[in-house]
Amino acid sequence: MHRYRTHTCGELRKENIDEAVRISGWVHSVRDHGGIIFIDLRDHYGLTQIVIDPSQPFHKGVEHWRAESTICFTGKVVARIPEAVNPKLATGEIEIVAEEMEMLGEAKVLPFQVAKEEECNETLRLEYRFLDLRRESLHNNIILRSKVIARIRELMVAEGFMEMQTPILTSSSPEGARDYLVPSRVHPGKFYALPQAPQQFKQLLMTSGFDRYFQIAPCFRDEDARADRSPGEFYQLDMEMAFATQDDVFEVNEHVLHKIFTEFSDKQVDDIPFKRLPFKEVMEKYGTDKPDLRNPLIMQDATELFRDCDFKAFAGVVDSGGVVKTIAAKGCAGKSRKFFDDMVKFAQSVGSKGLGYLRWNDGEIQSPIAKFLSEETLGQLKELGGVGDGDVMFFIADKLKPTTEIGAAVRDELGKRLGLIDPDVFKFCWIVDFPMYELDDDGKVEFSHNPFSMPQGGMDDLLNKDPLEILAFQYDIVCNGTELSSGAVRNHNPELMIKAFGIAGYDESVVETKFPALHRAFQYGAPPHAGIAPGIDRIIMLLADEPNIREVISFPMNQKAQDLLMNAPGHVEHHQLRDLHLKVHLPKKVEKEIEDQSEPEGGTTD
RNA sequence: GGGGGUGUAGCUCAAUUGGUUAGAGCGCCAGCCUGUCACGCUGGAGGUUGCGAGUUCGAGUCUCGUCACUCUCGCCA
Structure with a gap:
């Protein structure tokens, strides 16, 4: 036995x-x-x-x-x-x-009960993660994660992809998120960086003649946490394809994602191909580049209908170059006064001066703003929103950017409060045609996404178009309002790349020094290539229906990027610092804290 | 760095307007119980109400400060 x-x-x-x-x-x-x-x-x-x-x-x-x-x-x-x-x-x-x-x-008395699914203090859970992981729901999430990753590997291999490893100790990338640095012992004063993504390596693999690469890749970014963003590290299904178009990338991902979401969830998954929505359109309709398409509400432009109207608050906004956006919500005119007051309060809480609305209820208009609008305007608004008796139109007026953001928040909130969001479906879409450039806060032209993306019109566009009008072969995949990934057809042409960087104000030497590997590699016959990297943790979150990313990670860090079980980050021995040629220079506040802590032990002797 | 929320027993929570000795469930300890499956029953221990000030005859409750956690903005090419 x-x-x-x-x-x-x-x-x-x-x-x-x-x-x-x-x-x-x-x-x-x-x-x-x-x-x-x-x-x-x-x-x-x-x-x-x-x-x-x-x-x-x-x-x-x-x-x-x-x-x-x-x-x-x-x-x-x-x-x-x-x-x-x-x-x-x-x-x-x-x-x-x-x-x-x-x-x-033998077990000591437990800090919390394992056999019971009871909400429990997050700090305690992380300190006793090994116990927390025994609990049914978390245990099942980790099992789900393992199964999904195993299935992803099968599906990717079946699509003709090879899994390959890329370095973890690499060089700092000059743009993007903050890097995690690793000091070099052999080279005093020099540092490795942990990769924010295997971006450049996978492009190099394409120039090395490998055709379809993938990796369940760890990525490291020293940025602050969010509910759907683990601090420090996360995993991507990183992939890249040679001699491939945007549509080729979409097709592979649709096959894989559709299978994964169908096989590992009972929710109804969109048929493939998934919807493709231009960036400009989603910004206008949803106010965000990651719309939750389960919510049927859309934003519409009503700016012209309020120009010169008697409602001075809106007319004034339009006069000074602002916009008026409307969201038509069917069948909610009968909601209580409190509902509308709460919506106004909500809009104010997200930065709006107010929230206008028109209720067509029992044949009459109930609205704080209707008295300022002519019959004709009311008729045109009704037509715009496609509404009738029993329906409501909400209005937001401000400069374009705040209107867009407030509109997106109001759309979300209305979707929730009116119960319009079907919890039992997965709605996917591709967001395509991202702009290549945008203006930064100083009014300077900057890459709006990945500087390695291919401009859609090639050299012709770069030479002749207003930079802000140039579109890139840059795309996102979004599911239920969660951005799973960005991706792009890469710019594999050195001349185009130099020109593209030039528009953003960088000359060739910048490309050469900041991206020496790609700059060199693309001069020896680079294949056109394209790729994407869907976030594994977020896929599992969606499948497990978990609102927090910690619930799908075995040993997550807390919001301040601390591992409470392993006590990371921690102090190191002086000789370790010496080996690495490092001296720590602490902020005064921290220095004082350390002194205060060590005093009771070091300061007195019995 | 900014904003919101939370902090009461080991855990999850309650405590009316500022008013008696801060309660309950689970867990823990002791006892009883031979068919339960969240076993049941009886009893018990367990509290610097995160911490520090202030207001007050009186503070878990109000004010200020501070700390921790969390959500969020910034940030995430």
Whole structure:
């Protein structure tokens, strides 16, 4: 018989009755009836009920066994009497009558309960992550993650991709997020950087003649956390294809994502091909480049209808170059006064001066602004929104940018409050035709996304078009309002690349020094190539229906990028710093904190 | 760095307008119980209300400061 188990805790069935077995696992619960004692023993695979008869010599100590201790039981599988069958358990038709038991690992009193799915303080969960990971929902999320990644690998290989590794210790990339730096021992004063993405390496692999590359790639960025953004590190399904167009990338991703989302969720997934929406259009309709298409509401422009109207607040905005946007919401005119007041408050909370609305309710217009509008204007608005009795139109007026942002927030909020968002579907779309350039805060032309993207009109556009009009072969894939990834057809032509950088104010030497590898590689016959890198953590979040990314990561950091279990980041020994030629120069505040902390220990002696 | 939220027993939460000795469930400890499966029953221990000031006859509650966590803006080519 195996030292620890002949079966797992999820395995035994009626067919095993009368077998002598041994199983090991964690004490999930103890039910002590004075005489007979029941124990639910749990492992990765399931729960099995152990029965301990008073005649057993180890019966006495059982009442002191704590939940979450690990124990090995040897005994016989028996059928439960019909009334005692537990249909909620896969193993519910049998139980094991224990004949021998061995305590493998005793548990102290728990900081929180494992057998119960109860909300629990985040700090405590992270400090005791190994316990947290035993809890059913988190455990299942991590299992889901493993299965999804395994399936992604299968599907990518089936699509003709090769998984390849790229360096973790590499050079700092000059643009983008803050890097994590690793000091070099051999080269005093020099640093490696952890890759923000394997971007340049995968492009180099394409110039090296590999045709389809992918990698479940760790990426490191020293930026602040969000609910859907883990600080420090995350994983991407990084991929790149040679001699490929934008459509080729879309096709592969549609195959893979559609299969993954269909196979690992019961929600209804959009048919492929997914919708393709130009950036300009989504900004106008949804106010964001990651629209949640489950929400049917759209924004429409009503600027001209308010020009010179008697509603001075809006007319004034239009006069000074602003815009008026409207969102038509069908069938909600009967909502309470409080609903509309709350929506106004909400709009104000996201930076709006107010929120206008027209309610066509029971044949009359209820609205704070209707009295300022002519019959004709009201008619035109009705037509614009396609509304009638029982419907409402909301209005936001401001400069274009704030109007767009407020409109997006109001659209989201209305979608939620009116229950318009179907929780049981996955709505995908590609956002295409991103602009190549935009103006930065100082009014200077800057790359709006990836500087390596191919301009759609090639050299012709770069030479002849207003930079702000140039579109790039740059795209995003969005699901239910979550941006899964950006991607692009890359600019593989050195001349085009230099020209593209030139428009943003960088001369060739900048390209050469900042991106020496690509600059060199593209001069020796680079293939046209394109790629994308969907975020693994976000895919799992969507599949697991988790609002927070920590729920799909085994050992996440907290919001301040600390690992509370491993105590990272931590202080290091002086000799380590010396080896690395480093001296730390701390902010005064931190220096004082360290002094204050060390004083009680170092300052007094008994 | 800015804004919002939270902080009360080991855990999850309650505590009327500022008013008696700060409560409950789970967990923990002790006892009872031979068919439960969130077992049940009885009893018990457990609190610097994050921390520090202030207002007040009186503060878990109000004010200020501070710390921690979290959400968010900035940031994330």
